[in-house]
Amino acid sequence: MDFTELREAILDGSAKQVSAIVTSALEKGELPEKILSEGLIKGMDEVGELFSNNEIYVPEVLISVRAMKTGLEILKPQLALRDIKPVGVAVIGTVKDDLHDIGKNLVAMMLEGTGFEVIDAGVNVSAEQFLSLAKEHNAKIVCMSALLTTTMSYMKEVIEAFKADGYRDKVKIMVGGAPLSQKFADEIGADAYTSDAASAAKRALELLNE
Amino acid sequence: MKCMTSKERIDAVLAGRPVDRTPFCLVDGGAWIAKTEGITYRMLYGMEDGGAQTIVKWTDELETDVVSAVSGVFTAPLNAFGCPIHIDEIGQPVNAGTALHNLKEEIPKLDKSTIRQTLLANEFVQNMLKQCRGIKKLVGDRKYLIGDIAAPFTMAAVMAGTQDFIMLMIDEPELAAQLIDFTTCVSAEVFHLLHENGCDIAFPADPVASGNLISQRMYKKWALPALENLKKMLPEYQYFFAHICGGSGERVASLRDIGIHAFSCDWAVDLDTALNNAEGKMAIFGNMNPAGVLLAGKPDEVYAEATDRIRTAAGRPFILAPGCDMGADTPLENVKMLLKACKDSV
Structure with a gap:
């Protein structure tokens, strides 16, 4: 099956179309993991690419994510039946004393769109919380966000x-967030810094394999 | 040229006339002032005069050409409408949650007729007004007082939650317009109150309208008209500035066209292009990276970067300032280098 139509529905942010295409593909006997990887994930890859190039902005990403999630919800029971595991687990949160969440949410969404299981610790997250969640979920990736120079x-x-x-x-x-830079990430000993959500998801995948 | 007073310098740069030296100001700076004073932000706002004396002390020490009257609390008035406030030990107060939880039900019920009394009944707003009065008393006519309050678009995002607000504009545009109409009135009323308490310059900040978040098309459809309406509602202000965080270079021409007097642009904006697009009709202020050399560099690096910006401005209407609020840990010596670069720019 060609998944171009599904990828385009994700780019258009049409949850209705995504739902119809995913349901129809399953009915035709397509493997859920293939629908996920060739349709939903690749669709989100394209969304990420456009976002990184400033061709689309946060609102367009949000409606694409909503469409992707509609498809993912349909696939989840089928993936569980076939014991298909996520590519990895990532713990994500905005650091202590910082309550901004949109950047962190975007990264979480893009990670999900890349096939990660995401443990979202929310905002104002302490070092102890990051550490305990990473251990509890056996996470291989920990993502920290901050919007303020003070945090x-x-x-x-x-x-x-x-x-x-x-x-x-x-x-x-x-690490990521508006005031951050690669220099800062190097200074504090982080493994990676990315300037936008799409690059973060890509880099997380690379880090899994390093 | 004779030495100008701070007010004369600001008047001149906003009118596109020559200045004795490049003007210098901070964008907010409250968190930095508190940290540099060796107190917490919470303590600053808890002082009997709302922190006025401390703020004036540091802005005088730095010889800034304007003083921020309600520094670092630009979304705090929304506490009056139900947004909880969290005040960090070091950083500034930030809204810790949304005011609206069921947008479809709650937005139509927002009542514009009670905005002023709701604001005046709020303790934090009263603190802000107290600080404003205190600063005015101390500064008198020496410098302009600038009031930094969230613009209507950002206020709407804070009340609804940024993500939900963005989806609202897509899914329920009429409700989004209703919410922005309400927050335009809130923003205007806060500015009215600030003016009544001594504030001279309206300075709405619009971080949610950043080019890192929404397209120029969406900006022109939603955020810009709200800002223009706000400006029309504030005839008592002689000057109307604007700030947008992050990549906001595309916004310059739009802001110029609605008659903004000065635009505070962040470090991600190309200064030369911004000054060109302002066409001398609007001053540009900025755009030192607050998280770059200013925070982590050496004084001579700060001086070099500041001097480079002044040279780039090349006599066009320009005020040297950090591109956004300064980090609390920014070394005093680094901040002083901004003034030195301005003084040496004669």
């Missing part, structure tokens, strides 16, 4: 907490 320095404390616990080499730590 970004807390990211270093989180990394230090992972080190102090002897858990630093069990996870790859990614």
Whole structure:
């Protein structure tokens, strides 16, 4: 089956069309993991590419994500029946004393669209919470977000907490947020910095394989 | 040229006339002032004068050409309409949640007729007004007082939650318009109150209208008309500035066309292009990266970057400032380099 139509429905943000195409593909006997990888994930890859190139903006990404999630909900029971696992687990949160969530939410959505199981710790997340969630869910990726110059320095404390616990080499730590830079990420000892949500999802996949 | 007062300098740059030196101001700076003073932000706002004396002390020390009257609390008035406030130990108060939880039911019930009394009944708003009065008393006519309050589009996003607000504009545009109409009146009323308490310059901040979040098309459809309406509702203000965080270069021409006097643009904007697009009709202020050398560099690096910006402006209407609010940990010596670069620009 050709999944072009499904990918285009995701780009158009049409939840209705995505639902119809996914249902029809399952009825025709298409494997759910193939619908996921060739349709939904590739569709979101294209959305991410357009977002990275400033060809579309947050509202367009949000309606594409909504459409993707509609398809994913239909596929989930089928994927569970066939014991298809996510590509990895990622814990994500906005650091302590910072309550901004849209950037963090976008990264979480793009990670889901890339096939990750995402544990969203929310906002105002402490080092202890990051660490305990990473352990509890056996996460390989930890993503921290900060929008404020006043809160970004807390990211270093989180990394230090992972080190102090002897858990630093069990996870790859990614950071992002408007005031951050690669230089800052290097200084605090993060494994990766990305400037937008789509790049974050791509980089997370790469880190899994490093 | 004779040495100008801060007010003369600002008047001149906004009129496109020559200045004795490049003007300098902070964008907010409240969190930085608190940290540099060695107190928490919570303590600053808890002072008997709302922190006025401390704010004036530091802005005088830095010789800024304007003073921020209600620094760092630009969305706090929404606390009066149900947005909870969380005040960090170091950073500024931020809204910790939305005011509206069922947009379809609650937006039609928003009542514009009670906005003023609702604001005046709020303790935090009263603190803001107290601070404004205190600063005016201390500064008098030496400098303009600038009031930084969220623009209508950003207020709407804070009340509804940014993500839900974005979806509302797509799925229920009429409701989104109704919400923006309400927040335009809220923003205007806060500015009226600030003016009554000594504020001279209206300075709406619109971070949700950033080019990193929405397209120029969406900006022109939603955020810009609301800002234009707000400007029309504030005839008492001599000057009307605007700030947008992040990549907002595309917004410059639109802001110029609605008669904004000065646009505070963030570091991601190309300064030369912004000044060209302002066409001398609107001053540009900025756009030092607050999280770059200003925060983590050495004083000579800050000086070099500031001087580079002044050279780029090349006599066009320009005010040197951080591109956005400064980090609380920004070294004092680095901030002083901004003033030095301006003084050396004669």
